Amino acid sequence: MTTLQRKPVNPIAHLTEEDIEAIGRELDALRDEIVASRGERDAKYIRKVISTQRRLELASRALLLVSIFPPAWLLGTAGLSVAKILENMEIGHNVMHGQWDWMRDPKIHSTTWEWDNASPSEQWKHSHNELHHTYTNVIGKDNDLGYGIMRVDEQQRWSPIHLGQPLWNFVNACFFEYGIAAYDLELGKNLKTRKRRQSPQFKERLKQVRRKIGKQLLKDYGVHPALSALTGSWLTTIAANATANLVRNLWTHSVIMCGHFPEGVETFERTSIEGETRGEWYLRQMLGSANIDGNRAMHIMTGNLSYQIEHHLFPDLPSNRYQEIAPQIRDLFQRYGLSYTSGSLPRQVGSAWYKVFRLSLPNRGEAKALAEGPRPVSGRKVKATRWQRPATQPATEPATGPVATVTTEPVAAAS
Amino acid sequence: MAVTQTLRSGAWRVVELLTTPVVPADYLDVVAPLRNAGVLRARIEAVRPETRDAVTLVLRPGRGFRPHEPGQYVRIGVDVDGVRLWRAYSVTSAPGRLSVTVNAVRDGAVSSYLVRQARRGMLVNLDQPAGDFTLPATRPGKILFVTAGSGITPVMGILRSLLPELDDVVLVHSAREREAVVFGDELRALAAAGRIRLVERHTGTDGRIGPAELAALVPDLAERPTWACGPNEMLDDLGAHFAAAGIAQNLHVERFRPKVIATGDGGKVTFGRTGTVVDAGGSTPLLEAGEAAGVLMPSGCRMGICFSCVLPMTEGAVRDLRDGSITTAVEGDNVLVQTCVSAAAGNCHLDH
Numbered sequence: 001m002t003t004l005q006r007k008p009v010n011p012i013a014h015l016t017e018e019d020i021e022a023i024g025r026e027l028d029a030l031r032d033e034i035v036a037s038r039g040e041r042d043a044k045y046i047r048k049v050i051s052t053q054r055r056l057e058l059a060s061r062a063l064l065l066v067s068i069f070p071p072a073w074l075l076g077t078a079g080l081s082v083a084k085i086l087e088n089m090e091i092g093h094n095v096m097h098g099q100w101d102w103m104r105d106p107k108i109h110s111t112t113w114e115w116d117n118a119s120p121s122e123q124w125k126h127s128h129n130e131l132h133h134t135y136t137n138v139i140g141k142d143n144d145l146g147y148g149i150m151r152v153d154e155q156q157r158w159s160p161i162h163l164g165q166p167l168w169n170f171v172n173a174c175f176f177e178y179g180i181a182a183y184d185l186e187l188g189k190n191l192k193t194r195k196r197r198q199s200p201q202f203k204e205r206l207k208q209v210r211r212k213i214g215k216q217l218l219k220d221y222g223v224h225p226a227l228s229a230l231t232g233s234w235l236t237t238i239a240a241n242a243t244a245n246l247v248r249n250l251w252t253h254s255v256i257m258c259g260h261f262p263e264g265v266e267t268f269e270r271t272s273i274e275g276e277t278r279g280e281w282y283l284r285q286m287l288g289s290a291n292i293d294g295n296r297a298m299h300i301m302t303g304n305l306s307y308q309i310e311h312h313l314f315p316d317l318p319s320n321r322y323q324e325i326a327p328q329i330r331d332l333f334q335r336y337g338l339s340y341t342s343g344s345l346p347r348q349v350g351s352a353w354y355k356v357f358r359l360s361l362p363n364r365g366e367a368k369a370l371a372e373g374p375r376p377v378s379g380r381k382v383k384a385t386r387w388q389r390p391a392t393q394p395a396t397e398p399a400t401g402p403v404a405t406v407t408t409e410p411v412a413a414a415s
Numbered sequence: 416m417a418v419t420q421t422l423r424s425g426a427w428r429v430v431e432l433l434t435t436p437v438v439p440a441d442y443l444d445v446v447a448p449l450r451n452a453g454v455l456r457a458r459i460e461a462v463r464p465e466t467r468d469a470v471t472l473v474l475r476p477g478r479g480f481r482p483h484e485p486g487q488y489v490r491i492g493v494d495v496d497g498v499r500l501w502r503a504y505s506v507t508s509a510p511g512r513l514s515v516t517v518n519a520v521r522d523g524a525v526s527s528y529l530v531r532q533a534r535r536g537m538l539v540n541l542d543q544p545a546g547d548f549t550l551p552a553t554r555p556g557k558i559l560f561v562t563a564g565s566g567i568t569p570v571m572g573i574l575r576s577l578l579p580e581l582d583d584v585v586l587v588h589s590a591r592e593r594e595a596v597v598f599g600d601e602l603r604a605l606a607a608a609g610r611i612r613l614v615e616r617h618t619g620t621d622g623r624i625g626p627a628e629l630a631a632l633v634p635d636l637a638e639r640p641t642w643a644c645g646p647n648e649m650l651d652d653l654g655a656h657f658a659a660a661g662i663a664q665n666l667h668v669e670r671f672r673p674k675v676i677a678t679g680d681g682g683k684v685t686f687g688r689t690g691t692v693v694d695a696g697g698s699t700p701l702l703e704a705g706e707a708a709g710v711l712m713p714s715g716c717r718m719g720i721c722f723s724c725v726l727p728m729t730e731g732a733v734r735d736l737r738d739g740s741i742t743t744a745v746e747g748d749n750v751l752v753q754t755c756v757s758a759a760a761g762n763c764h765l766d767h
Contacts, residue, residue: 032738043497054445061433098722101751104499107441107454110722111751114436129721215435223432281718315720386718389737 011266011287014337023286023336024279027313028389030325034317035102042318043103049090049300050108057083065228067236077240081247082301087116088252089303094319096125101316119181120212123205127184133315134386137260137288138268144260145267148188151359153267154370158362165360169353176249181209220245251301254349255292259308261352262290264341281386285312286333291326291342298345299323309340448538449477455541457491457513462533465597469518469565470530471507476541482510483544485576486569486642486669489515490747492540495528499540501748502526505569505644505669506544507598509576516597518565548642548669549573554580555640559633561653563589563618563645569669570644571598574605584611585633589645591619623649626656637662644669682759686710687729687766695759700736701726702754710767712754719756728752731763 012020060079067073092115094100100108114121127143135141139155146152150169151162172179185205190196220241228237266287273284292298292306299306307322310329314322333340343351362368430439440451448456457474464470483489483506492501502525508514519530548569550558558581560570567588578584590596596615606613614632616624630636637660643653650668657666680697684704689711695704702724705712715723719737728750732743736756744750749766 028737035738035740039496040494041497043494051445054442058442058445097720098725098753101722101725103494103497104750105494107444109751111725116436125721125723126715130715130723133720134716134718212436215432219433219435223429227429227433316722 011338012283015283019336020279020283021277022279023332024277024282024389026332027282028278030328031314031317034314034321034325038102038318042320043100045320046091046095046100046103046108046318049086053083053086053091057087061224064224064233064237064240066231066233067228067240068231068233073236073240077243080240080244084116084244084248085251085301088248089255089305090300090319091115091303092117092121093303093305096121097129098316099318116216117180118177118209118213118216119184120208123184123208124180127186129315133312135273136285136312137266138270138273138284140270141273143183143186144256148183150356152261152355154359154363154367155267155269156359158359162360166353166357169356173250173253174246176253177245178213181213185209254345255302255305257352258292258345258348259289259305261355262341262343262348263351263355264339265290276386278386278389282313285309286329286338288312289341290348291340292348293342293344449475451477452479455479455543456538457541459533459535459537459539461535465516466518466595466599468530468595469516469597470533471514471516472529472533473508474513474515474539474541476513480513480541481543483513484549485510485573486549487544487546487572488548488569489513489544490542491515491525491529492542493525493528495524500525501540501542503747505546505548505572507568507571507575509572516565516568516571518597546669548644548667550577550642557583557635557639558585559636559639559641560584560586560588561629561641561643561645561649562586563649564591564595564671565597566643566645566669566671567597567602568644570642571601573642574611578605578610585614585639586611587614587616587624587629587632589616589618589624589649592617626652629653629656637665640665640667642667642669644671646671679761682731682762684731684759684762685764687764689767697734697758697760698736699758700755701733701752701757701759701763701765704759705754705765705767712767714755717755719753722753724754725751726754727766729764729766731759732761733757733763734760 056079060076060083063072063076063079067076092113095108095113096110096115098110101110106112110125115124117124132142132144137145139145139153146156149172150165151158185202190199190202196202221238224241225234225237228234268284268288273280276284286309289308289312291309292302294302294306304319304322305311307319307326310322310326311319313329330340427439433439434442438453440453444451444454449458455477457476457480459472460475461473462470463473486505488503488505490501490503492499494500504515504517506513507516517526517529517533519526546569550573554577560573562570570586574584574586586602588596588602593599596602599615602611602613602615605611624632633639641653641657643650643666647670650670653666654663654668657663681695681699684693684695684701685691686693686705691705691708691710693704693708693710695701700717702712702714702717706714713724713726715721717724728742728744729748730744730746732741733752734741734757735753736758741760742750742752742757744763752765754765
């Protein structure tokens with residue numbers, strides 16, 4: 001990972017291999033601390049969020065049945081927008097990450113959850129949890145970097161089509177849920193050749209998405225307006241649902257842009273992750289993410305992705321804990337001389353958009369010289385050991401010899 | 416009739432379309448958790464102390480609960496420290512009502528929680544009644560119950576429901592001391608009224624009843640179909656005695672199964688659906704062990720963050736390779752484990 005990328009200043013040049021492994025150990029210890037203290041308080045939190053979201057959605061949809069009256073429309077639309085945002089961000093995204101699997105509640109579990117979005121959860125989990133979170137900000141491996149339609153790093157080759165990327169980005173923001181669905185389908189790759197287009201797996205996934213989108217559309221633009229027709233509110237209900245979906249799309253798109261696009265976020269060469277250790281993986285997450293400053297309501301509305309750095313370090317730990325560990329993470333950055341990228345929502349959104357505009361044009365000056373310089377060559381070609389903690393850490397060593405545990409519950413089971 | 420039914424299912428279909436991608440019951444749960452027939456729950460109506468360490472929970476089951484047969488048990492799921500844990504408890508009430516009696520055992524997470532924390536109004540998760548510790552439809556003329564400790568619970572359920580149909584009942588019950596006898600007053604009252612013959616033994620002072628002593632206490636033992644519930648040693652001794660006397664078919668037992676889970680290093684991993692059995696080492700992720708044996712395993716990041724590889728473990732123990740923590744499952748459980756960062760810590764059974 002010393003071959004971070006071609007930037008004038010390498011932000012990790014001052015770190016030794018031991019430093020990086022020490023960072024890894026510290027983060028593993030913090031992780032263990034959170035895992036050991038997960039409990040009733042956390043369970044209460046997520047159940048409360050889910051119940052609030054469902055009540056809000058029910059109330060808003062009920063209000064929209066009489067949306068012919070402007071105050072009902074306004075209130076209902078606002079409520080539904082917030083409900084949809086909560087459902088996607090603090091609930092859906094985090095549940096599907098497995099953050100709440102430890103509760104063993106089949107109703108709040110990554111394997112059973114389906115979200116209010118065009119993309120079926122099965123496909124989203126693959127492209128997001130598996131690809132994006134493992135290969136965060138690795139050019140050519142992490143498709144979140146520009147979603148395959150934009151140039152968001154100097155290292156990506158420029159072509160005239162990129163001149164239009166500010167426009168694509170805006171259109172993508174408005175229809176973000178469909179963008180995600182297309183992205184999870186890897187349309188760019190899968191539509192390219194006839195063989196891929198015809199492959200039964202792709203066809204099956206396409207069918208899944210079509211079915212999901214059909215149901216979503218029928219709910220928001222068919223059934224709900226039909227019920228509102230009794231009060232002559234069907235058109236206003238359609239408008240309300242369209243507005244709520246648009247608001248949700250714009251909001252989630254902004255939050256997600258803030259996570260990895262603002263200035264200060266690093267990208268990585270594909271070769272730099274060969275043989276990557278656990279410590280190096282952690283370090284890549286630290287450098288490849290950016291936070292958003294704000295109040296509690298804002299954090300909840302972003303699904304605590306405003307703590308993007310903390311989320312990327314521990315994607316499967318409960319989201320309500322990110323805020324609590326943020327000071328410790330900030331301190332870790334400081335001690336190792338790393339920069340913790342964070343800023344207000346307007347600043348980060350602005351910064352991300354600036355990058356989209358800047359990179360719609362070809363590289364100039366210093367960036368050009370660097371990007372076109374020699375590609376770093378990696379000497380190592382070994383299997384990555386990201387799951388493995390350093391062997392020197394005593395806590396990970398398996399207990400010696402077999403230990404028998406007896407569960408002493410009186411279980412009157414069938415004989 | 417058919418018309419209303421069609422209308423009703425049509426209306427339900429509309430509601431389903433409106434609540435997609437979740438089901439209507441998920442919204443119903445927010446306001447009326449007991450109305451959801453898809454997820455069985457019960458509300459605790461009353462908590463009655465029985466002894467220092469035992470309480471009876473009077474439960475009101477939600478929609479969809481099927482009545483039990485006397486002697487059966489229900490599985491109850493409670494969230495202890497936020498984690499849902501399931502345990503089986505014998506029903507102690509007559510059908511039509513639902514009570515269970517919980518005895519706090521040392522280190523018993525669920526029983527201690529229920530005895531100390533259960534309050535009126537709390538919700539618990541529930542399973543349908545199950546178990547075959549029941550009496551035949553033609554009730555035996557003479558009957559013997561042998562119980563010890565909380566082994567009295569299924570028998571109490573039987574006595575409270577079926578005693579009017581039984582003519583000649585002998586109950587031999589053991590407990591540590593008089594104060595520890597669950598339902599002591601009720602049993603003694605039945606004995607005083609001549610409805611049952613009760614042999615009450617306090618093992619703290621008088622020791623345990625062996626099979627030979629039992630034969631002396633109940634001279635017509637051979638003529639009595641017997642239902643026994645208690646610790647494993649007691650049931651094993653009884654089994655041997657009945658077998659030696661050639662009347663093994665007379666004995667029906669319900670085991671308080673203290674499950675021994677060897678949390679060692681590695682073990683036999685059984686993939687239930689494919690039928691593959693692998694000897695997995697203590698530091699090999701289950702995912703790799705399965706793949707090496709040719710099992711088609713779901714997988715993803717292979718570092719424990721994406722949860723694409725989780726499989727249900729129905730029995731056994733695994734160790735998390737990241738922090739060494741142990742997760743166990745006993746029969747009836749369905750614990751989802753991340754196969755890419757979990758290694759066998761004893762024999763395990765995966766439903767895959």
